[in-house]
Amino acid sequence: MKFSQMFMPTTKETPNDATLASHQYLIRGGFITQTGSGLYNFLPLGKIVLDKIRAVVKEEMDNTGANELLMSFVTPLELWEQSGRASVMGPELLKFKDRKGAGFVLSPTNEETVVDIVKNRITSYKDLPINLYHINTKFRDEARPRFGLMRGREFLMKDAYSFHATHEDLVREFHVMEDAYKKIYERLGLEYRVVAADSGAIGGSGSKEFMVLANSGEDTIVVCEDCEYGANIEAAVRAKKETKNWYDLTSENVKMEKVLTEGMKTIEDVSNFLSTPTAQSIKAVIKKAIYKDTEEVVVFFVRGNDELEETKAANAVDALELIDANEEDILNASLVAGFCGPFNLPKNLTYVIDNELKDEVGLVCGANEVDYHFTGTDLTTLKDAKYFDLIVVQEGDTCSCCGGKLIHTKGIEAGHIFQLGTKYSSAMDATFLDNNGKAQPFIMGCYGIGVSRLVAAVIEQNHDDKGCIWTKETAPFMVDVIVSNAKKEEELNAGKKIYNDLKIAGISTILDDRVNARFGFKMSDFELIGFPYAVVVGKKLPEGIVEIVNRKTLEKEEVSLDEVVNKLKKLK
């Protein structure tokens, strides 16, 4: 391909809203253009990158024996009503009516369609397992589309769905997918981490995320310095904190007492006043839980020096979302802000206590009465309390796998695999006959990769202050042959010869043969676009010498015309 024949409008202008490097450089490098909020077009260079990533994903999926199909993007709302997600998914699910008034959605994912396809077409355990995938447009009506391709509304996703007769077989396929995903990220040249994850709106249990490591990542992930453990902050766990350093109390040597703590609404105030460590107190977080048709005030209790993890908390009460409770909500629930604790709560109020507080003795908490706290509490006496993991794992916490130190890092979610179970097959009454001739709902897994998001993720991880630095599998072209001055016939001819020789050698190459662009402009396009190598045909041509530039290191090396192809073959 030649610059002169390709539409690649590079620009110096950065979009106002572009804070991420990938957003800036993909626009500036002529890879993408924006056509509306969260809507992007892939220009020729961007399309090549997208296709390369797509091809790697397809190859690795095909290698596992998964079957590629193509499901329609527009889906009848009816299917989403069958699964129950029509109402659960909220405004991210874009619904519309056709000319006849029938309801449809723009698919954000395709569990419903694939179950509908398999239902009645696979009827026996003998035809299981099967793994069906497609790579197709998705749409999520994000509240705040941003970060370019990273959080667009229309995007390209690979989504796979497996069907099994047994849970064991699902687990086997889950590992097959995990391995395939690892190969994909490795081939793409990405530094990544597989982490435990929350299952979110998709549902199911046992899910893992594939995080491309990048400082700009939206996700905080918890990793162990010593072992392989990694988890999204939403799903991270730690070894239970040992309280002996702080206090050492048992049911026998405490007595619950109500103490006056006038105006002391914070953990710190109360702890100071009572001269106890903050870890010896219980923190209450009052939230409003949003459900499909209702909402309810709920209280979460965590240790005084821990923080509430909202996703864990929402899962604990099966809420779609949690929002902060306001003064009126708190009043209506007969609660007292600043003095809330798990003892003497209003009847019928939903509350959840963090796992690590189970059976704790001697803690301080609010007395549900203005200006009073309890000391010497005994949580073993709370017979009906519900306990869940509710806390944010912090840096320095202890790994539950190996006892190592946990730290935080940032990642871009670029893949997610789920052990779904029978959530969708049961809801949509999709069954097969097992080996006893009994109808059973399919046991399912689902597996997603954000293909267009990966285009951005590669750049988030690989760029400098001049522009993109594509990895070898993702580069639109491996080599950019730059003719310094294309008006000089000998330079142009030498460039064309190198270009043709590289193509014959199987190296994807583009020729910068533009007559009206200066050398400096061509070099800055090379740096902005980020081809792995440039060959500069310039002033030393009469001596038979050209220059190879390495985009990543920006190192330059003079090589003779005879050597240039062999040299690049080795670098490839």
Add this chain to the structure above:
Amino acid sequence: MKFSQMFMPTTKETPNDATLASHQYLIRGGFITQTGSGLYNFLPLGKIVLDKIRAVVKEEMDNTGANELLMSFVTPLELWEQSGRASVMGPELLKFKDRKGAGFVLSPTNEETVVDIVKNRITSYKDLPINLYHINTKFRDEARPRFGLMRGREFLMKDAYSFHATHEDLVREFHVMEDAYKKIYERLGLEYRVVAADSGAIGGSGSKEFMVLANSGEDTIVVCEDCEYGANIEAAVRAKKETKNWYDLTSENVKMEKVLTEGMKTIEDVSNFLSTPTAQSIKAVIKKAIYKDTEEVVVFFVRGNDELEETKAANAVDALELIDANEEDILNASLVAGFCGPFNLPKNLTYVIDNELKDEVGLVCGANEVDYHFTGTDLTTLKDAKYFDLIVVQEGDTCSCCGGKLIHTKGIEAGHIFQLGTKYSSAMDATFLDNNGKAQPFIMGCYGIGVSRLVAAVIEQNHDDKGCIWTKETAPFMVDVIVSNAKKEEELNAGKKIYNDLKIAGISTILDDRVNARFGFKMSDFELIGFPYAVVVGKKLPEGIVEIVNRKTLEKEEVSLDEVVNKLKKLK
């Protein structure tokens, strides 16, 4: 690929609404499933066929130097308001609002987006021409989705858009595209015809359609028996009819007279009564023309033995659509049904006369008065009349190119190329600087191929009463190796060996290794799915003999195990 590992749910059940062979066989053969009205999923076999066709289209487009990109499927309504099509396109254009109330459309085509992309990014004639294409999902909210993939609502289309500085350059590219399209249809193994076409809602002039010939085609096309002439009936022309055989009159020897023709409302009645040929009369067709915001009664006049072509008529009055005028409409327009003619029409009434009636003398027509006709009329006296080509070309009419005989045939529109001109660039203010430094709107062409429709078109042209017969470039696999009884180890092993040898020989092959399917079932799947060849490994295996079956002819040939691969290599 193996049958045992691939999801290909063939069925004997034909959908109730499936009248076309392609609709029936693509569903029955497990190529597609329906997920809603006009919405289809491509199952693994169908996806392979779709990808093969898509790859041929891409290759031939790339060979012309066109640049592939990918435009977003969801497009802001604002762009469609700029072009004016938001209101013109009617309910086929599916509009919806996002969560913030902003308007969007599901792209049925992408002129607006591509002009928006090129605008301000190509600024000089030096960067022209450029041809940008993509292969992406489209949506048209058809009033009556039907015929499976033939007229679905969501479909896959290749659409290309070229930008030029001069009309001559557009014409050059138009021919490049015409040639590329011909190569595509030839490679796909299709019998097709390039025909002149109406430009429809896309606009512009000079358009050609590519018709895949098939009896089931929705389009009637007019072709010449003797020369290359072909046209969609909506755009077909003929040599002007010579009237000397019917009558031979001039302004000098006629005199317009009003005659009583009581109750004679048809051409036949009046012609019988006056003993004139029907060709010597003028037929009036009263219609209601629908415009963006208004509607109007209009009258079209054609020769008594001709028929009005509605698309031509709508174009003649620039209407979006024509519908039949009812009694009330006719009354309100002060017209008299059955006695309408071009003389003495109500003032300000829009009427159009067919080209072939221009300057005709001696014709009979209604007098716009109940029970009266005029004879001896002289159309040269109608000074303000507008003349357009309005008539349906009939079988037996004369070719205007060569004088040969025109006949009708049926075709499936599978491609359409347009010389758009500046319609969209002007409306959207997209300009470049010409070589005098003057801003000019881009001169554009656009070029579409219905990729998913071609899947159906191949089958409409290539099937028998047993199922599909894929052409070599479109077949999901070239050879189906059928193991008669996969429980017999020697048969299964021989089948696997042939399967592997064929793959090594570069022949795409599938192995029917199903243990629980009988031979008859496997054979009927072969016939239904329509792989070009089967190799049957069966009862003569102990003698070293297998059978090659040709799907098209259903001929069988015994060959030795040693020969089978070479034999199939030659057939490929």
